[in-house]
Amino acid sequence: MSELVSRVQHHFADAEQQYESATFGMWVFLVTEIMFFAGLFTTYIVYRHAYSAAFAEASHHLDVAFGTFNTVVLIGSSLTMALAIAAAKQSKQRSTAIYLVATIALGCVFLGVKSFEYAHKFHENLFPGANFVYPGPDPAHAELFFSIYFAMTGLHALHMVIGIGVMSVILKETLKGSYNAEYFTPVECAGLYWHFVDLVWIYLFPLLYLIGRH
Amino acid sequence: MLFTGFFIFPKSASTFAGEVDAFYFFMWALTLFFAIGIAATVIAFIIRYRRSDENPAGADIEGSLQLEIMWTAIPFAIAMGIFAWSASIFVNMQRPPDNAMEIFVVGKQWMWKIQHMEGRSEINQLHVPLGKPVKLTMTSEDVIHSFYVPAFRIKADVVPGRYNTTWFEATKTGTYHLFCTEYCGTNHSRMIGQVVVMEQAAYQDWLAEGNTNATGIGASLANLSPAARGEALFTEHGCKTCHFDGPGRVGPLLGGLPGSTVKLEGGDVVAADSRYLRESILNPRARVVEGYEPLMPTFAGRVSEEDVMSLVAYIKTLSPPPGAEAHTTTAP
């Protein structure tokens, strides 16, 4: 009981108010994230509308296999994350930790594949800028596509990196035994963030990899 | 107008000036009406209800639905009125009349380059005839600029990579300011010039003088009309090697193309406006004509914005090949 009370910060009336505030706050933060990506999606849509043929053509230079693989990996990590929260809610600290490790590992796999893809694109001179060389027709608009591709996936990857950092802290706290059935808010919030990152990818994948594939 | 020419008012020298000024005066009247009205009410209340021993506390008033409705509805009606009036002025400014003469304007850090159809070109000066609608087709070579003639009450941004249009009809001879009003770097405030409005006859004489000191724009092609320059460029850049009427032709015939619609590879249909023509020259692979191979090389970097304008002007003079409707986009 005293353990429980000390978890409630002084300015909250009770644990419930604290929990509700934290999760609501997290959602509001995710709304700002939606708007953050909204800017990118708008950019994408404007150019895709203007240069649809060039975009479809350029999209063929991305590898669907990698994209699909990463989608599976990321959705898998969402599952392990959800399981981690469920375990934390039941004070099962060991399985929480295991699921968190799995989530982090899957996140790293995703980033690994992504960096491999990036390296490949650099190698093929498909990174925009002075060295950009594009074999297909309409290189200018293809460069635009790759600019957007790198901006969107880069910012998504940045979110992943931050997520993995957060997750590591949560993992450390879990191992210290900080969470239990009464208090698991940080795990829950980290989970919300992680699922959101997954959600963004669910849209990025078809928008970037799957245009005009037929 | 009463104050025209007084130092706090710009000269007015176009058909728009009167309309815009009238609207402007109306808006000030409205502003003063509300500002003075509110100030007077506030002052009256302050005097009448200032704190004193007899008046230690305010009355208990919650509000009034009627008043709220009134002061929502009336300003709304006024605002919509303002919108309607200003929109009518605006739409007029957006639509050059059909009989307008065209002049090309290219902005670049930090000068205005102007090309008349009859061949004369000038820098930081724009000569125009009195009483004739003039349509400006404008673009920029580097960053965004904005073409502003206060005396005409017109302004339009000059944006790299695309065309913008504006028009005016001068009503008074004289010399007027030309400003760049979109911030464009170091000498933004010196990217200024003059608009000279001349009697029509004087304008014709001025045109006939030709380019006395051919500087800047295509010195070798001085005094040619854009269409003539375009023809020269058309030969110079070898456009003819592909766009000619004969056997072995690889590119589509261009006669009659401007203003028509083009079917593209992939099924889209686009209008062949100047934007499309510009793109066809600078980035031909962006939109490939149905039935053709994407063989045309890009001319970006090889032709300047003025060159493109000239080429387009030349293409506009080409007549459709006999027998073909509009122009042939069918492959040879």
Add this chain to the structure above:
Amino acid sequence: MDSHESSLKSYFLVFFALMALTALTVWVAFMDLGMMNNVVAMGIATIKGLMVMIVFMHLRHSPPLTILAIVVGIFWFAVLILITMSDMWTRGLLGFPGK
């Protein structure tokens, strides 16, 4: 702990559904449906997104306020895109470049 069991079950169900939809969206992308390709791709993504939100992110147990926040976010997302696109759609309609 009944609710716990059921939520675990639903996590796995959703996971497999997401896998299936991923496969579906890749498969459909290689078919020629014309404009419908985009619609289908986005439709599938939206179904996937909703599943993630409702089940993984516990939206089904969230207070209405949270749902309101999300709706507001998505609404403004749409405002940004639609109004910007309204410019792109209507450019040049007047028949003069830049108007």
Add this chain to the structure above:
Amino acid sequence: METETKKKRVTYLNVAHGVKSWLFTVDHKRIGLLYLVSITLMFMLGSFFAVLIRTELLTPAGDLMSSDNYNKMFTMHGIVMVFFFLIPSIPAVLGNFLIPLMIGAKDLAFPRINLLSWYIYVIGGCFTMWAVITGGIDTGWTFYTPYSTTASISKVLVPAIGVFITGFSSILTGLNFIVTIHRMRAPGLTWFRLPLFVWAHYATSVIMILGTPVVAVTILLVGLERGLGLGIFDPKLGGDPILFQHLFWFYSHPAVYIMILPSMGVISEIICCFSRKRIFGYGFVACSSMAIAMLGFLVWGHHMFVSTQSTYTALIFSVLSMAVAIPSAVKVFNWTATLYKGSISFEAPMMYVFGFLGLFTIGGLTGLFLASVGLDVHVHDTYFVVAHFHYIMVGGALMAYLGGIHFWWPKITGKMYAEWPARIAAVLVFLGFNLTFYPQFLLGYAGMPRRYHFYPEEFQILNVFSTAGATILGLGYIMPLCYLLWSLRHGKDAPANPWLATGLEWKVDSPPTPHNFESTPTVDEEAYNYPVTPAAEAQSV
């Protein structure tokens, strides 16, 4: 007797001492003061640039500095004033200090995030200062592409990062406010019993969290384009500079309401207090804040009427801009009506309110000139626009900020400022302000473009007026700086409720204790239950 007890009382100011106790505080009141200090410094920096601008413009020839330097002056003036002064001003200082007090909470929902947001602000500020010191930036505060991405010779990246970072400070503040207002209200404090100041901040926060991320990502894209060579807005690749403007103004128009809504909240509080009367039409004033926040997102294209945006879209933006004026009008009329049958007195905060009413009305109505498409073609990017926004931002928002600082000064510091100098300063600010900026309306219509280092001679007379006005205005700003600082040592001790105002913040002692309330208060009355008679006041304490 009372001063005796006060000396021993533990307040948020004397509960701990030393630099560390300030830099690591999580007390919303202390964080508010940290903001007050840093924002004041930023205001001085911005004013310094304004002084240089106005001095340069005394003569048509650019004789004080080079064109490049002039361009940097107005850019940094704009960036500092908008992103580092006015946007955080009222929310981060007064909002931070007052919202928990007003809703009967012990702190904001996330005190540590609150502190974090101050640090983020400071880091962003440092980037900007670094940019200032190492050569400045010359893109205009609007960062228009392709100038900012390709042509500018200045270090665009550094201040862009500064603005990007500071954006998160704003986002976190907004997030904190929203959660706090939703979740931490005292029992009995229903939505329609909230002070209008809180309503205004709620609306502001909504804009902050929905708008700021978009400008953050936009600036980031500019940075990527400049730093890494991505070509997102590059016309050479078919990129669209107008798209940048859409994204920029999607935030930056609503941002002007981030600046004005909190000041409208301040006005509502002060005007009720000094006319000892409840606000006229509470519900309408509260809801109009929300209406402004919502409609404010639909009008951004009015900054782009001549930019090659399509004619149809321009017309839509124009008509929506007309609509957004209506809730502002509703507020102005309700404030005026509040005075009716009041018991009006003229303390300095009230003087600022009167100034605000007049200047905001003129500023707002000249906004309608600009929202009128046909007229905007002529006045866009001229001094008319400069005059419009200074009328609202300086004449409106800044006046209200000063009014609010005076009004809550006794609560914040526990000291009374000197009344007469404060009144004189308010009058000076009003007069100096009008002399500075009214001539700019005329200049603008006469055709003087903004961001002009050199200008044609016929514009000189009005520019001289304007510079003269700025001198008076500057004096009016330096005065409060002096007498407010003076009051810290020499001012009379402030009672809990010096103005006999309603609201929970006046029920606690001045300055408040570290945890605001001994026990969570329960609210059983409507907002602005005036009059507060001295007798009733004595009872409640």
